[in-house]
Amino acid sequence: MSKITKRVLLTFSGSIAGKPVVTELIRNYDLEINIFRASITPNAEGHMAIDVTGEEKMVAEGLKFIETFDVNINKMKNSLVWDENKCVSCGNCLSHCPTDALYIHDETTREVRFNGEKCIACMSCVRNCPFGACSSLF
Ligand code: SF4
Ligand code: SF4
Numbered sequence: 001m002s003k004i005t006k007r008v009l010l011t012f013s014g015s016i017a018g019k020p021v022v023t024e025l026i027r028n029y030d031l032e033i034n035i036f037r038a039s040i041t042p043n044a045e046g047h048m049a050i051d052v053t054g055e056e057k058m059v060a061e062g063l064k065f066i067e068t069f070d071v072n073i074n075k076m077k078n079s080l081v082w083d084e085n086k087c088v089s090c091g092n093c094l095s096h097c098p099t100d101a102l103y104i105h106d107e108t109t110r111e112v113r114f115n116g117e118k119c120i121a122c123m124s125c126v127r128n129c130p131f132g133a134c135s136s137l138f
Contacts, residue, residue, distance in 0.1 A: 005053040007117065009074040009137070010066065014043035021069060022050075029062035030054055037079045037121045039138045047138040049078040049121050078121045079137040082114035086133035093125040093134065102134075 025031050031054035040046040052059050063073055082102070089112040093102045101118035102125055105111045125134040 001055050003053055004056050004059060005051050006059055006063070007049075007051050007078055008063065009078055010048045010050065010071050011074070012046050012048075012069065012071040014041070014045065019069065021066060021071075025052070025062045025065065029058045029065065031058060031062050037123075037136075037138070047079060078116065078119055080114075080116070080119050080121050080123070080125070081135050081137055082116075082125075083133050083135070084114075086131050087112055087129075088131055088133075090130065093129050096124040096128040098122060098124070 022033050022035070026033055031052055034051040034053070035048060036051070037049040038047065040048070052062060054062065067073060080101075089110055091104070091110065091112060094104070094112070097103075099118045099120055101115050101120075102112060103115065105113040121136075123136055126136055
């Protein structure tokens, strides 16, 4: 059976910080979890940007399982915030983006756009955008 990958941003309360939620996802739902950013502090709100890979049914059930904890799941989002109002399409970030998540949308106008599905949250663009168009959610 073919596998799918869903990229999700988890926001959770401090009360679950010590619980083995990710371990249970891997063990009980046969999922592969790729954590590409995380900010976890005991007794404070935490964030985790992950790719969840597995059979479609298991991915859906696994995400449902996570929601039984005090976790908010934001699908198709990760921790990079691109502000199109601040972006002036200078192109400075393009050579620093390893996945082409920031790309030239229109060859004539050289307009830059952001594709969140390709973003791996490496934050290289945050350091290389002179106009503050890229920032980290956490
Ligand atoms: S965080 Fe990394 S992958 Fe995502 S848009 Fe910025 S440079 Fe590209
Ligand atoms: S460096 Fe910043 S302003 Fe320039 S194209 Fe990239 S996101 Fe837009």
